[in-house]
Amino acid sequence: MKCYAQVSIIQVNANQQLNHIPYSLYGSCIEDVNHEIYGGLYDQRLYGESFEEPAKDGVSSMWIPMGEGSFAPDSTQAYNGSKCQLIINKGGIYNQGLNHWGIAVQKGQALEGSIYLKGSQPATIALQSADGRTTYASTKTGPVTNAWKKCSFELKPNATDSNARFAIYTAGEGKLWLDQATLMAPKTARFKGLPIRKDIAVKMQEEGLRFLRYGGTMVNAPGYRWKKMVGPRDQRPPYKGHWYPYSSNGFGILEFLQFCEAAGFDAAFAINIEETAADARDLVEYLKGSANTTWGRKRIADGHPAPYKVKYIEIGNEEVLFDGDRADQYAHYIERFNELYDAIHSKDTSLQLVCSVWWRAESPNTEKLFNAIDGKAAFWDLHVGGDDPREGLKVDKDLTQMEALFKKWNPHTTMKCAIFEENGGLHNQQRALGHASILNAVRRHGEFVLTSCAANALQALHQNDNGWDQGQIFFTPASVWGVPPFYATKMAAANHLPIVCKSTTDTTLDVTATISEDGNTIVLHIVNAFNKPCEAQVMLNHYKARNATICQLSDAVYTEHTTTADKLKYTFPPASYTIIRYEN
CATH class of the missing domain: 2.60.40.1180 (Golgi alpha-mannosidase II)
Structure with a gap:
């Protein structure tokens, strides 16, 4: 009964x-770049992290040795980064894709790729069955020399297999150095000409997203700098990441903006607070400058003639969180924010900057920060929970308090809130209810809140390395699907009224x-x-x-x-x- x-x-x-609700309310966050993008949006983009991953048996952990030869990471010959792979005599390496899941190939659908080689013997590049006994497609590299040479190739498999492997090997005596290996999905499986998996991109559109944020703790890594994210991807310097040891910089701020532009999403991205004022000015020139400017020409050379229509730049991510409520760290953020604000607005006053300092309503440091950046920061990034099915009640209280404090500190302030992360450890019906209740809370506050981005936009199946098992869209090499929070967003977005x-x-x-x-x-x-x-x-x-x-x-x-x-x-x-x- x-x-x-x-x-x-x-x-x-x-x-x-009452008041208007921004159309950009329905957002998501790409945070876990190293694996979600390389294994997801970029499909089988196998940089091997410039072979920088810790070696096992002389081979990067991203790769597996094969054959009779010997192997060693070489820190003196790298094309890009600090190490490359050395193979001596008959042997090779193979890659099974993200998490060693296997690479999904379809009969007659050509995959394109490239690799940098040097040495005394040529190589064979192949798509094989998981055990290596069957070759689906192969090509010879031709002669190699003692100078690095980029070898581009196409592999058209003669069979369909969701668990294939990508192999590079030699049959002769001598030395072969390898670096920057890339294998791309077939053209028909890419999104609007971009090196991005079409099925995942279309699924994100199907969700009804209006807004996408590129950020997270990766932003806090010292090597995260925007100038390392432009130009040819195989020439970008890798850097030490946060959740994972290395990032190859294959998917950076500019790829993110291209994707958002093609998908029809409003975009917001974060920069490290230690970027210099000069680099911040150059960033705006790259984003907005004409062909008459140095960095505008670089953007055009990178394949984007028109200026980007980006509106939002976040300064940092979850700043002053990890070491507690320390006045000196607030003071440092104020210094960095104001310097970057001045640099960015010297080039374009239309760009809206987002404060990323962890919200502590009770701290006197929070009021000091507000007073220092009021009139400069357009939004304050509030990160909230998401697993409680009644999470919206808490978010409603937090937003009410934040808005009241803003008006108390300055009755004429224009600063508002952006929820760039709803975080949790779930992706089930309970999380969907938490997300829906947060959206209800945000609607009640109307124009005070720009967006509410549920983390994370994407998650590889069974990958929960950092403890945040909270994807909205899940994927494997051959499939993609939405989970309950995905459908909560889709329902809300499809029924948006202003x-x-x-x-x-x-x-x-x-x-x-x-x-x-x-x-x-x-x-x-x-x-x-x-x-x-x-x-x-x-x-x-x-x-x-x-x-x-x-x-x-x-x-x-x-x-x-x-x-x-x-x-x-x-x-x-x-x-x-x-x-x-x-x-x-």
Whole structure:
């Protein structure tokens, strides 16, 4: 027998409209760049981290030795980075893709790639079965010399295999050095001409994302600098990362902007706070400059003639978090923010800067920081939780407090909030409810909040190296799919209306109501965070509806149906997110 909550009322007053909700509300965050991008958006982009990963048996841990030869990392001959791979006599190496999962190949679909070689013997480049017994495609490199030479190739497999391997080997005597190996997905599997997996990019569009943030703790790594992210990818210097030992810089700020431009997402990216003022000025010139400027010409040479339409730049990521509430670190951030602000705005005053300092409402250092950057920072990045199905209640309180403090410290301030990370350790129905309740909280605060980005945008299946098992879209080499938080975002984005209107309820349901500009459509977003059903009567004031469409995420299953709108009585399932859309 079902145990119903007491029948009560959700009441919406369409006459009492509050404020506008930004269209950019529905966002996500690309944070774990090293593996999510190289294994995901870039598919089989096998840099081997310039062979910088710790060696085992003389070979980078990204690769596996094969054959009878001997192997060694060479720190004196590298084409790019500090090490390259040396193979002596008959032998080779092979790569099985991200997490050694295997590489997905399809019969007749050509993969393109390149590798840098030098030495005294040529190599064979091949796609093989996992055990190496069957070769699906191969090519010879031709003669090599004692100078590094880029060898470009195409491999068209004669069979389909989701668990193939990419091999480079030699059959002769002598030495062969290898560096910067790349294997790209077939052209038909790439997104709009970019070296990005089409299926993943399309899935992100399908989610309904309006906003994408590129940031996270990788930004805090000393080697994270924007000038290392431009120019030919195989010539970019790798750097020591945070969650993972090395980043090859194959997917940087500029690839991120190209992707957002092609996908139709508003983009925000972060820079390290230790970037120099000169480099910050050069960054703006690269982003916006004409062919008459030094860095504008470099952007054009990198294949993007038009200026980027980027609006938002974040200064740092989660600053002053890790060492606690220290006045000296706040002071250092103030110094760095103001210097970078002056440099960036000397080139383009339209760029909006985001403060990344960890929000501590009770700290006097927070007020000092606000006063120092007020009028310069357009937004303060607030990071929140996401696993609690009623997380929105806490976020609502935090936003109310933040907005009140901003107005207390300066009644005329224009600074607002951007939630660039909703964090947690889950990707199930519970996390979907947490995300939906946060979106409800953000709607209540209207234009004060630019966006709410659920971390992470992507996650490789079974990869949880850093303890944040919270992807919205999951992938393997051959497939991609959304999980419950993905569908919560998709539902909300598909039913976005720009104006919040007054709603009240005496139930335990979490409800927001929005209305279209012309007043013809009303949408209710309803979260039942509890493990029992709740029956409620829905009443609309000053609005006459013909019908109601109900879409719902319950038990991690999405459903949709249409019902009569007059005096709608509805039982909201336990642990569910429901949207009711009225049309008149």
